[in-house]
Amino acid sequence: xxxSVLLPLPLGPLSYxxxxxxxxxxxxxxxxxxxxxxxxxxxxxxxxxxAAGGDFALRHAIGYLDAEPFLDEAGLEFLERVAALYFAxxxxxxxxxxxxLEPPLVHEVRLVDGVERPGLPRxxxxxxxxxLDPALLDELREGGVLEERVREKKxxxxxxxxxxxxxxxxxxxxxxxxxxxxxxxxAESQTALAAAAGVGPGVVRALVEKGYIGWREVELKLAxxxxxxxxxxxxxxxxxxxxxSGGRRAERLQIAAGLAAEGETLVLFPERxxxxxxxxxWPPPALPFHGGQSPELRRxxxxxxxxxxxxxxxxxxxxxRWRRIVVIEEGSDSYKLASxxxxxxxxxxxxxxxxxxxxxxxxxxxxxxxxVERPGLxxRPPRTRVLPIDLRRExxxxxxxxxxxxxxxxxxxGRQALVLVARRGYSGRLxxxxxxxxxxxxxxxxxxxxxxxxxxxxxxxxxxxxxxxAPEVCPVCGGEVFGYSGPGVEWLAEKISSALPxxxxxxxxxxxxxxxxxxxxxxxxxxxxTTALLRTPAPxxxxxVLLPYAEGFLPASDFRAPERYHRLLWQLADLHPTRSPLIAxxxxxxxxxxxxALAEGDVTGVPETExxxxxxxxxxxxxxxxxxxFSHRQEVTARAAAMxxxxxxxxxxxxxxxxxxxxxxxxxxxxxxxxxxxxxVFHLLLRSPEPDxxxxxxxxxxxxxxxxxxxxxxxxxxxxxxxx
DNA sequence: AGCACGCCGACT
DNA sequence: GTCGGCGTGCTC
Numbered sequence: 001x002x003x004s005v006l007l008p009l010p011l012g013p014l015s016y017x018x019x020x021x022x023x024x025x026x027x028x029x030x031x032x033x034x035x036x037x038x039x040x041x042x043x044x045x046x047x048x049x050x051a052a053g054g055d056f057a058l059r060h061a062i063g064y065l066d067a068e069p070f071l072d073e074a075g076l077e078f079l080e081r082v083a084a085l086y087f088a089x090x091x092x093x094x095x096x097x098x099x100x101l102e103p104p105l106v107h108e109v110r111l112v113d114g115v116e117r118p119g120l121p122r123x124x125x126x127x128x129x130x131x132l133d134p135a136l137l138d139e140l141r142e143g144g145v146l147e148e149r150v151r152e153k154k155x156x157x158x159x160x161x162x163x164x165x166x167x168x169x170x171x172x173x174x175x176x177x178x179x180x181x182x183x184x185x186x187a188e189s190q191t192a193l194a195a196a197a198g199v200g201p202g203v204v205r206a207l208v209e210k211g212y213i214g215w216r217e218v219e220l221k222l223a224x225x226x227x228x229x230x231x232x233x234x235x236x237x238x239x240x241x242x243x244x245s246g247g248r249r250a251e252r253l254q255i256a257a258g259l260a261a262e263g264e265t266l267v268l269f270p271e272r273x274x275x276x277x278x279x280x281x282w283p284p285p286a287l288p289f290h291g292g293q294s295p296e297l298r299r300x301x302x303x304x305x306x307x308x309x310x311x312x313x314x315x316x317x318x319x320x321r322w323r324r325i326v327v328i329e330e331g332s333d334s335y336k337l338a339s340x341x342x343x344x345x346x347x348x349x350x351x352x353x354x355x356x357x358x359x360x361x362x363x364x365x366x367x368x369x370x371x372v373e374r375p376g377l378x379x380r381p382p383r384t385r386v387l388p389i390d391l392r393r394e395x396x397x398x399x400x401x402x403x404x405x406x407x408x409x410x411x412x413x414g415r416q417a418l419v420l421v422a423r424r425g426y427s428g429r430l431x432x433x434x435x436x437x438x439x440x441x442x443x444x445x446x447x448x449x450x451x452x453x454x455x456x457x458x459x460x461x462x463x464x465x466x467x468x469x470a471p472e473v474c475p476v477c478g479g480e481v482f483g484y485s486g487p488g489v490e491w492l493a494e495k496i497s498s499a500l501p502x503x504x505x506x507x508x509x510x511x512x513x514x515x516x517x518x519x520x521x522x523x524x525x526x527x528x529x530t531t532a533l534l535r536t537p538a539p540x541x542x543x544x545v546l547l548p549y550a551e552g553f554l555p556a557s558d559f560r561a562p563e564r565y566h567r568l569l570w571q572l573a574d575l576h577p578t579r580s581p582l583i584a585x586x587x588x589x590x591x592x593x594x595x596x597a598l599a600e601g602d603v604t605g606v607p608e609t610e611x612x613x614x615x616x617x618x619x620x621x622x623x624x625x626x627x628x629x630f631s632h633r634q635e636v637t638a639r640a641a642a643m644x645x646x647x648x649x650x651x652x653x654x655x656x657x658x659x660x661x662x663x664x665x666x667x668x669x670x671x672x673x674x675x676x677x678x679x680x681v682f683h684l685l686l687r688s689p690e691p692d693x694x695x696x697x698x699x700x701x702x703x704x705x706x707x708x709x710x711x712x713x714x715x716x717x718x719x720x721x722x723x724x
Numbered sequence: 725a726g727c728a729c730g731c732c733g734a735c736t
Numbered sequence: 737g738t739c740g741g742c743g744t745g746c747t748c
Contacts, residue, residue: 005748009725014748037727037747058748095725340725633742706743 001026003061004047005034006079008095008102010088010340013046016061021147029069029076029319033062033105033150035141038134040150042102044071044094046079059141063150065103068303072319078352079317085351086713087626087698088341096340097317097348100295104153109137115145155220155296160187163214170212173199178212186218222300224288231283234258243371244363246603247379249574253278255379256326256363260286260308263323267310268349270332273535278328279310289315313337313345316352325353326361331368331567336716344714346370365603366570369563369614370621372607382573383580386599388590391549398487398548398586404499406544406584411503411524415543418581419496419528420572421489422552424509425451425460428486430470434479441466445675452490453512464677492548493528508533531568538575543582545572550587550595557672558717559619566594566606573598618662620714624691626698627715628684629671632707635680641707642668642682649686652697664688679708 001018003026016034018026026048033042040062071079079097083090094101107129111117116124117140129137129148140146162182166175180197187193190204193213197204207213235254237244244255256278260267269275272292279288287306289298291314302318309315313335327349335345346368353360362371365381387406394400399407410417430450431438439448441461448459450470457470473480484491489509497505506514508529519525519539527533547553554565572583585595597606615622628645632638646668650657653664664687671681688694703709 003748007747009747011725011747016748034748092725 002049002058003032003045004049005032005043005061006046006091006094007034007036007041007043008091008098009041010092010095012089012091014043015058017058018048019061019063022063024064026064027069028073029071031065031070031101033065033107035059035062035138040105040107040129042105043091044076044101046076046090062107062148065150065152069319070101070302071317072321074321074356075317075319078355081351081355082341082343082348084695085347086341086343087695087711088343088713092341093343096337096343097314099291099314100298103295103299105150106153107148107150109140109146109148111140112145112147117145152299155222155300156217157220158215159218160190160193160213161185161216162212164212166212170207171203173203174207174212177203178207181213220296222294222297224293224297224301227282227284227286228280230281232257232281234261234283236261237377240361241377242359242361242374243367243376244361245367245376245378246365246381248382248577249365250281250577251379252328252363252365253281256328256361257283259324259326259361259363263307264320265308265324265326266315266318266320266322266349267308267326267328268315268345269310269312269328270334270345271535272312274328275310275312277537282308282310286310289318313343313348316345316348322353322356322358324359324361325349326363329364330362330371331364331366331563333564333716336714342712342714344716347714365574366567367604367607369560369607369610372604372611376604378604381570381601381603384573384598384601385580385582386595387582387584388595389584389586390590391586391588394586398492399495399499400586403546403548403584403586406546406582407496407500407503407526410526410544411500413543414524414541416519416522416524416539416541417526417544417546418533418539418542418575419492419526419546419548420533421487421492421528421530421548423449423486423488424462424511424530425449425488426457426490426494427484427488429484430457430459431483431485432474432477432479433481433483435474435477437474437476437479439471443675443678445673449488450484451511463673486552487548489528489530496526496528508536534571534575538577540576542576542579544584545575545581546584546586548586550585550592551589554592559614559617560716562592562594563607563610565592566597569594569598570603618687618689623662623687623689624694625685625687625715626694627712628686629681629710629712630668630684630704630707631676631679631681631710633679635675637706638680638682639668641704641709642684645701645704645709646684648701649684649697652700656693661689662687664693 003016003018004013005016006013026045028045028048030045031042032045033040079090079093082093108126109129110126111123166178177197177199181187181193191201194201194204232254234257236258237255240259256267272290275288275290285306286308287301287304288310289301290312327346330346337343389400389402394402407417427450429447439459441448443464443466444461446461446463449462451458451460458467459470460467489507493505493507504525506516506527508514508527509532516527519527522540553568554561593606630638630642649665667684668682671683686694
């Protein structure tokens with residue numbers, strides 16, 4: 001019997017002989033431990049064949065980890081289809097979608113009964129395999145004299161428990177602490193016990209030393225946190241259409257809950273924050289499933305029998321026959337996997353639903369361009385109050401007089417304001433005022449960002465993390481005066497503090513998360529932050545949302561930028577569950593369509609326009625697009641590899657180059673950031689309305705010489721405009 | 725992905 | 737002479 005085993009590695013399935021001495025018949029979908037390289041890895045059986053002749057000296061699999069299949073047939077089919085869709089080995093997708101597949105193992109070995117090996121007398125008894133040399137294990141395996149068994153190590157935790165009854169030899173305090181532990185049963189730590197018993201830590205330590213209490217490993221009971229608040233009321237929609245847009249956040253969740261009441265449903269969320277917030281109010285029974293949970297917990301919940309799962313993309317392969325998949329905020333960038341296969345979770349959900357025959361629904365405030373034409377239900381969007389502040393006319397940078405006036409009203413009325421900045425740190429650029437020198441990252445073609453957390457500044461690369469102290473004088477001309485541009489969180493916070501002394505100003509970004517509790521309590525104040533702020537609950541008295549430089553959220557090089565900008569603006573209108581804060585935008589483009597749509601209460605207009613535009617220009621979803629990224633430390637090597645591939649593809653495409661509705665091949669061009677982490681990057685874009693053509697071209701493409709080639713099979717960000 | 729192998733430059 | 741950087745190939 002041959003097993004076809006898929007490991008969570010960027011490889012196709014590998015072949016193994018069925019485990020020796022295993023009574024059970026091999027079954028597709030079981031997790032199996034196999035020898036791999038010098039160790040043991042866990043994969044999934046994706047095929048079972050009668051020993052077909054092969055010239056490979058196959059090794060035996062060690063053993064199965066499951067009683068029931070970990071992946072079902074539908075899941076395996078899905079995996080295979082996704083791999084084809086994304087031009088990636090199936091194992092890569094397995095690794096991406098089920099990163100918790102491999103549990104810690106107990107792997108034990110012994111010699112087959114009666115066999116003796118000189119020098120290995122104790123190997124007649126089961127022994128942990130990690131104590132033995134992998135080479136020796138392999139040799140014994142090949143000789144057919146090794147028995148192996150493997151099982152999943154049960155998750156445990158350490159806990160402090162009483163070991164002996166109190167005796168006369170204890171001091172009163174020690175006795176009290178021991179009695180406390182006997183009453184509690186167990187304690188998390190020595191400190192916790194000391195606190196609970198009202199004694200000093202030394203008392204507890206003495207009890208441990210005398211052997212009255214001690215640590216023991218106990219099995220860890222795994223369960224998600226139960227929902228916190230009062231459950232929201234599901235809102236049933238008769239004959240629900242595929243798309244539901246508009247409305248307020250709570251209302252959309254009610255509708256999603258109504259959709260989920262129909263039967264086995266996956267409610268897919270773009271990120272953990274939104275998921276946990278929704279789960280906190282979701283009508284039970286429901287199960288949260290996401291990457292913030294420990295791998296042990298996710299493995300434990302994998303087969304849990306809840307009809308509704310609120311999940312991230314990691315729930316997509318759960319062995320369930322979903323009747324419905326509900327995609328929340330399908331336009332969110334967080335659905336794009338940043339590494340590995342670089343899959344897009346919404347595409348995956350669509351494919352999963354198709355293969356299962358499940359109904360698919362998108363529920364979002366402003367629909368993604370990809371879905372805006374589906375039949376939809378439009379709920380009344382949040383009321384908006386929008387104030388564009390035209391930076392071409394208003395004085396003051398980075399804070400106009402108008403903005404200061406607005407902010408001044410915040411403490412006067414006892415309200416709160418949120419200031420959203422696209423950049424963390426002090427400023428995007430630092431330059432010498434006398435000679436124009438600018439610091440650049442040594443590894444990337446990017447200016448170093450200026451951070452000024454205290455008095456002394458630092459220069460930081462936001463791509464590779466390189467960091468150096470900011471110079472006191474210009475290293476080129478010795479000039480002592482520096483200028484800044486591209487205001488960040490720190491700059492704005494400083495500016496607001498000096499313009500409005502006495503106003504509490506908080507900062508909130510990835511690098512500095514002030515405690516926002518005073519704001520949450522309703523105290524007046526301003527918080528300046530990046531979009532990280534959107535993952536915190538809105539302060540209760542929110543009256544103003546100010547974007548000091550709205551275009552900062554509109555990168556010019558990306559065809560999806562207007563859609564994103566539009567979505568962000570609408571998100572601001574829906575931040576507070578009931579209030580409509582004034583949204584003030586300092587901008588050079590006060591009549592941008594996204595700003596107008598927000599003012600007019602229109603959530604679908606911008607996506608519709610964008611869709612028309614993409615059809616005209618040949619962008620997704622009108623075409624399937626793939627970006628080929630060639631990179632190397634040496635610029636010439638990267639460029640040459642990209643040129644060679646372009647040349648090959650030009651020949652390969654032949655007449656289609658002219659016949660295609662849109663030029664199907666573009667580049668090579670330097671990537672929007674031409675050098676990243678010490679590597680030069682060149683892009684080659686392929687596109688066609690017929691996805692099968694892309695597959696054919698790519699399958700013929702010879703591997704590049706010298707340079708590394710990576711595919712982005714579903715580019716979302718940082719795609720330069722095609723210049724025809 | 726992770727790891728071994730092998731080739732070329734730098735230095736005790 | 738060796739150490740060690742990185743490019744290439746392979747994993748049942």
